[in-house]
Amino acid sequence: MAVHRPDNKALSVSELNRQVKSLLESSFLTIHVEGELSNVVRPSSGHWYFTLKDRDAQVRCAMFRNRNQYLKYQPKNGDQVIVRAKVSLYPGRGDYQLICDFMEDGGVGSLQKAYEALKYKLQQQGLFDSAVKKTIPDTPRHLGIITSATGAAVHDILTVLKRRFPSLPVTLFPTAVQGTEAAGQIADAIRLANEDGRCDVLIVGRGGGSLEDLWPFNEEIVAQSIYNSEIPIISAVGHEVDVSIADFVADLRAATPSAAAELLSPDQQQILQRLNQLQQRLEQAWHRSQAQRLQKVEWTRAMLRHPGDKLKEQAQKLDDLELRMQRAVKTSVLQQRVRLNSIQQRYIRCIPTSRIETAKQRTTELEQRMLTLIQSALKQNRLRLSGMAATLNSVSPLATLDRGYAIVQDQQGKVVQDITQLSSEDSVETRLSNGRFVSRVTEIIMD
DSSP states (O other), X not given: OOOOOTTOOOOOHHHHHHHHHHHHHHHOOSEEEEEEEEXXXXXXXXXXXXEEEOSSOEEEEEEOHHHHTTOSSOOOTTEEEEEEXXXXXXXXXXXXXXXXXXXXXXXXXXXHHHHHHHHHHHHHTTTTOGGGOOOOOSSOSSEEEEEOSSSHHHHHHXXXXXXXXXXXXXXXXXXXXXXXXXXXXXXXXXXXXXXXXOOSEEEEEEOOOOTTTSGGGGSHHHHHHHHHOSSOEEEEESSTTOOOHHHHHSSEEOSSHHHHHHHHSOOHHHHHHHHHHHHHHHHHHHHHHHHHHHHHHHXXXXXXXXXXXXXXXXXXXXXXXHHXXXXXXXXXXXXXXXXXXXHHHHHHHHSHHHHHHHHHHHHHHHHHHHHXXXXXXXXXXXXXXXXXXHHHHHHOHHHHHHTTOOEEEOTTSOBOXXXXXXXXXXXXXXEETTEEEEEEOXXXXXX
């Protein structure tokens, strides 16, 4: 069906869009379409705008508030749905779209299924393990950027670096970041950056987009390239809410390309402060080193004296040695004289005549000492004997008898000390100082 004006004049764009809209709406009745949701937007008006797609095509859709308020669930990106809609055209853009009045869950979308399957596979292979993550340098020496040369990502990264770290060398490895060829190009760019050898850290990423726009970063070839890279990689894919397979494999994830640049670029004020601290420490170390060297020079100067002073010292040492040698000679001579006298005395003592004379003299001395000792011993013994005799006489019964007493003994020779020891007619012996006599008891008289 041709669209034209009756007078064959040119149509305005607005009139063309209105006629096409009318044609579409009259050609299609209510239809059911199945696909995967992406780019879901819910503005404050309450209307929903989204894209319905499959692997090969997509179509814009709108679902107004008076219809979506009856849905029992909140659709989100990646959901597989079936919508009931009418075909229409939005005149303002000239885009054809579906005006949906009903939506139901049609299962998980194919892209979301592929995403989850690959995520599980790579996780089981250990590509996400923290133990294999490489360390991001605190202050990189050379940054490599893997993204589109014309996209917003590279512009955002360079803007941040210009403000925070303008001295950082940057190399761009341009690549497509969406489309069927993008995944292979991204993998090749990572390999090329590793072969180049200049960079010590890489940023791999792009700006925001739909799930299908970001899909190259969900491909296994990109994940394996990131994992095999010897250079640490920061992923910066899409916006903060977008999480790709590349984010899981990368050594560090940044929410956006700008955030990745922030992570790699220390603040200039902090660097200047650190440099000032290092400069102060260097100056202090230099001053300490100079002071130590000056002290060493002074010590060496003190050790290096004038030759004349050293000669005087040596002359003094020589005089001292001469005096010590003289004293040593005198001491040695005296020692030899003493030794000679000792030998002479020993020699004299060894002559027989001298030895005989000495022996005679010693014998005479011994005889005299012995006689003196004997006489002294005899005298002492006499004195002791006299003392003992006097003691014995003082206690002897004979001395008692001399004083007129007598000792009476019975027939058995026992001394009678008590009158009760005797009986009449007993024979007793009485001892006097100069003799004794025997008598018989005729009468006992008790006192």
